[in-house]
Every structure is written in C-alpha cells, then in structure tokens.
Amino acid sequence: MDDEKAALRKKLKRMVELGRWADELWKTLPLADAIEAIEERRRGADSDDRYTLTSDLTDFLLLAGREPEAERIIDEMIACLPDDVRFPLRKASLYLYYTDGPEKALDATDMALDRAYRTGFSRREALGVKARILLKIGAANSCRKHSRRSCPSR
16 A cells, blocks of 8 residues: 555656646747657657656647647547546547537547546546536527627637
C-alpha cells in the first residue's frame, strides 16, 4: 500500500512538473513554438509523460485553432488506451465547444461512459459532460422554434 502511494505521489508530482513546464511555454513562446516544443518532448516520453504531454498538446492545438490536428491526436490516444475515459471526453469537448457538433459529442461521451462503467473511473465526469451536451442540444432545439433574436449566442 505504501509503495502504491509513493508511486502515485511520484506520478502526480511529475504531472505537475510537466504542467508547469507547459504553462511556462505558454507564457514565454509564440503558440506555434510552444506546440512544437511539446510535440518534440512528447516524441521521446514514457507512457505517463506522453499522456500528460498529449493532453497539453491538444489544449494548445485547440487554442491555435488547429482542431483537425487535435482530433487526430485524441483519436490516436483513444485507440492506444482502450480503458481511458478522459480522451473520449476531450473529443466530446472538442465537438461541443470548438466544432459545434453536439451530436458527435454525444457519441464520444457514450464511448467515455462505456469505458467509465467498465473501469469504474470518471463516471460522474462523463455524466456531467453528457448533461452539458444535452443542455446545449435542448437550447439549440428551442432556438429553432423562436426568432434569432431570442436565441442565446453559441
């Protein structure tokens, strides 16, 4: 048990270190250069670092308006990690917030929920994402019934 706690602490410490490194890139480099630096470091990373760096990379790509690249990388991680819930949720968020595809977001969330129920991890998070998607779809459907002026902006 103590070994598991120590390993988890070490993993979390490493995630924080990588997050701080990415934050520093964000603050000091042009976005394209920061993306390149993360891609370079990700290429030689072990599986835990690769996971964290890939999360940061997709965030940076989305900020740069490079949604197709972010989606491709997310899809690669989904294929490599069949029990992971977070990358399908990232895909759902990409569709919901960046590409205005709430129906596709629902599909990604359903994948995340299947994985969450199978593994017992992140069920609440996946259900929350699904609720946000359903709310957005409901708001969009109600907007279609009314004039454009009464619809909230997307």
